[in-house]
Amino acid sequence: MDEDNEGKKRRRSDSKKKGSFISTILEWLITIVAALIISFLINKFLIFKVYIPSESMYPTLKVKDQLFVTKMYGRDSIQRGDILVFFSDEFNELLIKRVIGLPGDDIVVKASGEVLVNGEVLEETYVVQKDETAIFDLEFKVPEDKYFFLGDNRANSLDSRYWSEPYIDFEDIRGEARIIIYPFNRIRILK
Structure with missing residues (x-):
């Protein structure tokens, strides 16, 4: 039992x-x-991560930097100088550049490398190496709902100045770069 x-x-x-x-x-x-x-x-x-493959945004972004990007939902939140991630139909890939021209802006990229927006010189403390190789000034009129982008490393950036279609539609903008998360010695918020 x-x-x-x-x-x-x-x-x-x-x-x-x-x-x-x-x-x-x-x-x-x-x-x-x-x-x-x-x-x-x-x-x-909300957010996604991107990897920087080129020097077009140097010194702000370096090759192999990894960033967090916040999704973009409203046109009103885009300001000149923002670092945005967008899809390029021309290259069939995501690119990252600084928005210089907003809808309706007149942009002149001088042969000297200086940039004018609506007749005023754009103060660009983030540009270390201007592209002074142009023979003549380049002029652009940004259409409605489109944006004009330049890389910070002007002498080594394939950007709106050279694209067959120099403007990016709002619908192709994926988000704004907010913070470098890797390498750890470069962690910082982007401005």
């Missing part, structure tokens, strides 16, 4: 252990699935 009771107790104990193990596995599984769903939603609607 005691052996029967001992056997029943052992079976109940084993059953509780199995139930506890399965419960723990389910809790972990639910946590992992929830984290993946939240991560997907954040990436889809």
